[in-house]
Structure formats: structure tokens, C-alpha cells
Amino acid sequence: MESSIKNNPAHVGCTFSADRLTEVDRLMKQYPEGKHKSAILRILHMGQKDFGWLSVEVMDYVASLLNIQPIEVYEVATFYSMYHLKPVGKYVFEFCQTGPCCTRGAEKTIDYIKNKLNIEVGGTSADGLFTLKTVECLGACGYAPMMQVGDVFFEHLNEEKIDTLIENWRKEAASKN
């Protein structure tokens, strides 16, 4: 990771809202005196949600909130697969590709998305809306094929459902612009 370079000007000087800062405070108090670093994973989730992905600027900001060294945050952020360390589309499809999901056609559905959005796994659609990632078992094996988008699990997927979801998200994004 390019730890020393500032890699996202948009995140320079980023800060949480007042409500978010109250939440950070609540989380840090869940651990004994001096052990508040335990709140790091959840605060990083909040950072990712608010700023889209974890740039060095966002991680440095989290370090300042926790009063720890930036390297301690980089170390953690690079270990866990839910964190995006590069810019991603507005909607990130995290599609499960592990064995049990494959018994119910996960791979065919992934191929369908690739063709539909004209992207490879890891890529983002030209309009910047959708990123496709494959992930390992999400604990939804009985409801396959499935993917996670944001905090939501979309289960029992098929081509029609994918079409509807993508269409709805396109509309949602258009209405916000």
C-alpha cells in the first residue's frame, strides 16, 4: 500500500458529522480504560460508509480519533476483506463464489452480471455505478446465489432479479444527481 502518499484529495480534511462523532464516542466507551482501540473495526466501517472507501486520509483521520499511530490503522485495514482500499463504484456487488453457492449456480449468475455490465471481477462499470467483487462464504449458503451490497444481503438471485436491482439502482442514482 502506498502509505506515505496522500492519495485522495477529496478526503483531505475529512471529518465525521456530529452524530457520527457521538457514535464514535459511544463505541470507544464499550471497552475498558485504555482499550478503546477495540472500536477500530467498527469506526473503519463508518468511515467506509461515509467516504466511500478507505483512503490514507480516511485512515489517518480514524487514527487521530483513536489517538493511535496511522500505521496501526493501515495494518488492520489491509487485513480485513470488507474494506475497500481503492475507489469503488457507488454500489459494490460482493458476490459469493464458495462451493455451496456454486451448487446453486453462483458462477452463472456472476457471468451474467459481468456481461450485463461489461466488466470483469474487480472492475467498475463505465458509469462508475457498479463494482463487481467475488467474496467467500457470507453465511447465506442455503439462499444462494447471493451477494451483499452495502449492509444488505440479496438472496435467491436470478437473472430477472439482477435486472430489476440494477435498474432500480440506476434510477436511484439518477434521481440523486
Place this chain on the structure above:
Amino acid sequence: MAGKKILLANDHVEGIRYYDAYRKHGGYTSVEKALKMTSDDIVEEVKKSGLRGRGGAGFPTGMKWSFLAKPEGVPRYLLCNADESEPGTFKDRYLMEYMPHSLVEGMIVSSFALGANTSYIYIRGEYMWIVSILEEAIAEAYKNGWLGKNIQGSGYDLDLYVTPGAGAYICGEETALIESLEGKRGNPRMKPPFPAIKGLWGCPTVVNNVETIATVPHIINMGGDAYAGIGVGRSTGTKLISACGNIRKPGVYEIEMGISVEEFIYSDEYCGGIADGKKLKAMIAGGSSVPILPHNLITKTAAGEPRLMTYESLADGGFISGTMLGSGGFIIYDEDQCIVHNTYTLARFYHHESCGQCSPCREGTGWMEKVLHRIENGHGKMSDIDLLVDVAKKIEGNTICPLGDAAAWPVAAAIRHFRDEFEWHIQEPEAAQRGNYPHWENRPEVVA
């Protein structure tokens, strides 16, 4: 026969997710009872119940609790393992999503028994919506005097919090879970010292699975002996099984230990048989880490006995012809499923999830993935099969934590039982690209 239900007896009651309905249906009575008992008495009941850890290893819970060190003036911690990341396993999710108070109640009784005043539920980060469900249940429990200071006037104090992870199977391993809860990378620790002596922040700690903890209130309510009367032999009580793969009714089922595997797969009360009228080819009984079994060893053991849903019967025959109950992640493969492909996806999973501390696991899982990938894609060599067996052997037992074993066993078992299918992929790559292995039903005789 309709199976006995304990954990999910009330899962369909309207509003059971919330305090009022949960309380009305007997919720929190075990806390009232437990607070009048001594902690030793509670541990004794749990020992008598024969309850074994539901996270995968099946270690007796009462015994684990009795190992907890109790030095003067040092806090002790109970951590609930809700990391649930073993492929095929999605049972804890069901319990937490639909009956969050059953876990909260279990945490209170178990924390009291262990003398813990602060406890945490560590849940996989992908289950973020369940974090909110649990926090809502916890808030209700505080409001009604089941958490906080001086619970129900007993003088006992307990705070309970939820900490989400962020995507790492390894954090289900108990020492990695502790590291992660301390806000670090999830690298497993060397043992000893065991968590019972030095765990979270260096303090004595017990880590238990969601289902294990949610069972404790029922044991306190009915008594350890009564719980031990359910099930068969050393497999007492009930078990949640998450069933997936090519079955008619995937989902989470509570079974009484000791029903037959045949009943579980084919009865309409459970899996409802193989989907689309296909034939049963293979089964993984307890999450992707346990050995896969071919169709001839599923409903019967090698000795011809009916195979039962118990720790002992599933393990009958050892790794030659048996498997493990594990986490209860039950995966069924029909005749259209390719064993080589399935083994490859599992190898990829373990490679992806290896924390990278130990070279046998970090490198070995990568080799297995690569070799399986080339076999699957028609570029395998016959020597690759023994190479895989060899790599698996070199990982097993040579790592800090059991992820290495968990990665090695599925590969070793797939080759043990389906070597001919691997050979076919290598010798007839074109046919293998086009269709399914035709001779899968002829399994070699396995000597008991």
C-alpha cells in the same frame, strides 16, 4: 416423527424478536433461577447436561468453564463467537436474527456463572444488520433490569456489547477472535497460554459459540439431567443444522441428536430430499472443513449401520470412512456436481482466508489451489494427485491454529473418496470440460 425443539421451539411466535413476546413465552426465567444459584452450581448443571461446544470442535462446555482461571482482582471475560464463516454454516445467523433475546439471556446466565462483568458478542462484519437487532435486544434487556448494575436486585453487574469484525474467516478461531476484538489483525496466538488463563487483554477468557450460549438457559430451566436425557449417548440435546446444496428445502433445522442422516435428508420435515429428482452424490456434514463423504457412506457407515446425526456416528470409521458433525453446516451434492470443482473452490477459500503467519498454511493452501485449478481446467498431470495429498499432509498439524487442518482435510478426503474423478479430469480433459463424470456411482468398497 416430529423432532424435539428447544432452541427454536418459539421461533415462529409473533414478535418473538422483541422483549415483550419473548418474556411472555418464558424468556429470562433462567436468569431469575440462576441468580439464586451459586456459579459452581450452574457450571455443575452444564457439566451434567453433557453440552458440547456447537462451534465445531464439540468440546464439553462445562469442562471448558471449569478451566477458567480466577485470580483475585483480575477481570474475566465471556466472548460469544458469532463469526460464523465456515462455508455451509448459517445457523447462528438464524438464531440471532429471529431470537436475539435467547442469546442475550444465555450471555447473562453464562457470564454470571463465569463471574464476568463485561461480555462481548463478536459477530462477522457482514452480518451488520444483525448487529442492530442484537443492540436493540440488549437495550431492551437493560431497560427491563436484566443487564447493567445490580441485575434484578442480586448485586450482580453485567455490561454486554456487540463488536463486529470486517471479513476474515480466521477470526472465528478463538485466539484470532481475541486479537481482532483487541483491534488488531486476526492472527491466531500460540497456545499455551490458553485463553482460559490469558485471553482478552491478558485476562482469563472463555469463548463460546452462539448456539452453545443460547442453549445454557434451557439447561438451567430444565436441569442438566433432563437435558442429558435428550439425544443419544454423549451427543446430548438438540443441534441446529444449516442445510444447503442440492436439496428441496434449504434452511436451518433443529434436530434432536440421534435422528438418522437418511431421515434428515429425505424427510419433508427437514431437507425434503434431493432437488429436481436427482441422485445424491456426496455430502459434507459439518461445514466445509470436515471430510466429504461419497453416496455409499452417507446414510450407512462402512459397517452397514444406519448413520445418525450424532458426533459419534458421523465420525464412525474415522477419516477412512467417516466425517464430523462440526459446525452443523450440512451440504448436499447431487449427481451434476463436480467434486474437482468443489474441492477447488474450497481450496481457494482456505488460501484466501489463511492469515499468512505459518508458511505451511500460507504456501500450502496456495499450491493446493493452483494445482486444483490446473486439474479443473484440463492441464493436470497424474502426479498432481499425489502432490496434493503430499501438500495436504505437510500442512496438517504444522500450523499455529487449526485452519491448516481445516484446509488440508477437504482436499485429502476428496481424493480419498473420488480419486477416479480426479484421474478422469486429468486423462480426459475435454470430456471433463463438457460434462459430468459418468462413473461416480461405482464407489470402491470401503473396509470398516
